[in-house]
Amino acid sequence: MKRSGILFVISAPSGAGKTSLCRQIVDIFPDMRHSVSFTTRPRRAGETDGVDYHFVSQETFDAMVSEGAFAEWARVHGNCYGTALATLQEAYENGLDVLLDIDCQGAAQLKRTCPDGVFIFILPPSFEELERRLRGRNTDSADVIARRLSNARREIRELVWYDYLIVNDDLPSAVDEFRGIILAEGCRAARSKDEAIRLFGIDMQDN
Amino acid sequence: MKRSGILFVISAPSGAGKTSLCRQIVDIFPDMRHSVSFTTRPRRAGETDGVDYHFVSQETFDAMVSEGAFAEWARVHGNCYGTALATLQEAYENGLDVLLDIDCQGAAQLKRTCPDGVFIFILPPSFEELERRLRGRNTDSADVIARRLSNARREIRELVWYDYLIVNDDLPSAVDEFRGIILAEGCRAARSKDEAIRLFGIDMQDN
Numbered sequence: 001m002k003r004s005g006i007l008f009v010i011s012a013p014s015g016a017g018k019t020s021l022c023r024q025i026v027d028i029f030p031d032m033r034h035s036v037s038f039t040t041r042p043r044r045a046g047e048t049d050g051v052d053y054h055f056v057s058q059e060t061f062d063a064m065v066s067e068g069a070f071a072e073w074a075r076v077h078g079n080c081y082g083t084a085l086a087t088l089q090e091a092y093e094n095g096l097d098v099l100l101d102i103d104c105q106g107a108a109q110l111k112r113t114c115p116d117g118v119f120i121f122i123l124p125p126s127f128e129e130l131e132r133r134l135r136g137r138n139t140d141s142a143d144v145i146a147r148r149l150s151n152a153r154r155e156i157r158e159l160v161w162y163d164y165l166i167v168n169d170d171l172p173s174a175v176d177e178f179r180g181i182i183l184a185e186g187c188r189a190a191r192s193k194d195e196a197i198r199l200f201g202i203d204m205q206d207n
Numbered sequence: 208m209k210r211s212g213i214l215f216v217i218s219a220p221s222g223a224g225k226t227s228l229c230r231q232i233v234d235i236f237p238d239m240r241h242s243v244s245f246t247t248r249p250r251r252a253g254e255t256d257g258v259d260y261h262f263v264s265q266e267t268f269d270a271m272v273s274e275g276a277f278a279e280w281a282r283v284h285g286n287c288y289g290t291a292l293a294t295l296q297e298a299y300e301n302g303l304d305v306l307l308d309i310d311c312q313g314a315a316q317l318k319r320t321c322p323d324g325v326f327i328f329i330l331p332p333s334f335e336e337l338e339r340r341l342r343g344r345n346t347d348s349a350d351v352i353a354r355r356l357s358n359a360r361r362e363i364r365e366l367v368w369y370d371y372l373i374v375n376d377d378l379p380s381a382v383d384e385f386r387g388i389i390l391a392e393g394c395r396a397a398r399s400k401d402e403a404i405r406l407f408g409i410d411m412q413d414n
Contacts, residue, residue, distance in 0.1 A: 001374055121396070123403060156407050164394045165403055167208055177394050183387030187371045189328070196330060196372055200363050 001195045005092050006185055007114050008032075010101040012122035013152030015133040017168040021122060022101050024175045029182065033091040035100045038064065041079035044139055053081075071113065074105035077147060081106065097182070104158040111161065118185050120178070121162040125169040127153070208402045212299050213392055214321050215239075217308040219329035220359030222340040224375040226259075228329060229308050231382045236389065240298040242307045245271065248286035251346055260288075278320065281312035284354060288313065304389070311365040318368065325392050327385070328369035332376040334360070 012018040026034045039053045040061050049055045056064075061080050065073060073082030083100055091098040100110070110117055124130040130152055134145045159165055164181050168174040185191070196202075219225040233241045246260045247268050256262050263271075268287050271277060280289030290307055298305040307317070317324055331337040337359055341352050366372055371388055375381040392398070403409075 001372070120394075123407075127407065157409050159396065159403055160400060160409075162396050164391065165208070165396050165399050166394055177390050180387035180390030181394060183384050184371065184391035187327075187373055187384050187388060189366065189369050189372050192372050193367060196366055200330075200334065202364050202367075 001192045003186065003191045003195065005095050006097045007117035008097065008099050009107050009110055009117050009119045010122060011104050011107045013130065013155045014148045015130045016122045016124045017171060018101050018122050020171060021168065021174055021178055022099060025099060025178055028179055031096055033096045033098045035083055035087045035098055037102060038082045038084060039079060072106040072109035074103055076103045077151065104155050119162045120164045120166060120181060121159045123165055123167045125167055208399045210393065210398045210402065212302050213304045214324035215304060215306050216314050216317055216324050216326045217329060218311050218314045220337065220362045221355045222337045223329045223331045224378060225308050225329050227378060228375065228381055228385060229306060232306060232385055235386055238303055240303045240305045242290055242294045242305055244309060245289045245291060246286060279313040279316035281310055283310045284358065311362050326369045327371045327373060327388060328366045330372055330374045332374055
């Protein structure tokens with residue numbers, strides 16, 4: 001049945017495996033539009049501009065904020081991250097679902113402006129496992145790891161207001177649950193009821 | 208994460224393919240308890256007592272009603288159908304999910320007593336396709352088919368209060384969506400939040 005596009009907002013502490021999860025989801029759902037965030041943080045080895053992030057200077061970012069170009073933006077670990085309003089509008093207009101992976105601050109802003117969005121929190125199996133993953137990454141200094149862990153402890157407290165929790169213990173299972181959430185949300189009566197009523201010629205006056 | 212059992216309640220007009228769907232779901236989720244309803248309707252060719260239904264006499268059914276043995280019961284197409292309270296209690300006590308396929312009257316009773324249940328309505332692609340399927344079945348008289356179609360028109364109006372709608376156009380896709388709903392409901396924060404809060408030692412007083 002026809003339905004409007006759904007906004008899926010994903011948050012997770014660093015090391016929970018959000019990036020790998022989102023990549024697989026976009027492969028499974030070719031019509032899903034993965035919103036690429038703008039950021040002022042330096043590009044890491046292996047990252048591509050326009051794919052992983054739009055890497056911009058602080059000046060460019062500040063100008064976009066002034067122009068009202070962001071649906072949400074936040075400062076995290078000392079860097080700025082933002083989602084362009086144009087990306088969301090374009091997807092909505094084309095009836096496509098959008099996948100947004102953003103931090104809890106940005107997600108909280110969107111929860112207020114887009115209450116119909118689906119908010120998903122990815123959890124590591126434990127703090128111990130999160131620490132092991134961050135150390136194993138070998139891209140960040142001890143200092144940065146310590147900051148990420150302390151941020152993770154704060155971010156995980158935000159899970160209380162999300163719609164879904166996925167524990168990323170085993171990546172294929174987590175992808176399967178994420179995929180299940182996307183399928184289920186497409187079947188939500190709240191989204192497709194009007195189309196069903198039209199399709200079956202239900203006269204609501206009789207009900 | 209540990210969570211309590213979920214009650215999945217499925218309704219559909221005759222011919223929407225509910226029976227095939229439920230059979231496949233029970234195969235996919237071996238821990239899912241498929242509740243077998245009690246009925247006073249005659250056994251059809253190919254049906255097994257205790258598997259498809261518990262076939263009982265009207266006297267036995269009436270006695271069970273008097274004893275309060277049913278979580279819900281209803282008279283449909285002139286026959287009685289009921290779900291034994293014992294089946295639901297046993298599954299809950301063992302932390303298992305339960306799949307209940309019952310008519311809209313029974314589902315509406317359960318919606319009041321089990322508001323945490325997940326209510327799913329299976330739709331045929333159209334009334335025309337439903338009629339074609341019922342005629343193709345070759346088990347019912349023209350009279351019975353006419354009554355089933357007229358009941359279907361009335362039942363489909365009930366879709367408005369269900370949580371999810373699945374259009375059974377193609378069985379594998381419908382099974383996949385149904386499976387997605389089960390996975391997604393298991394990830395609902397409302398069901399697993401308390402366990403996550405415990406697991407990560409979140410102090411809610413700080414929030």
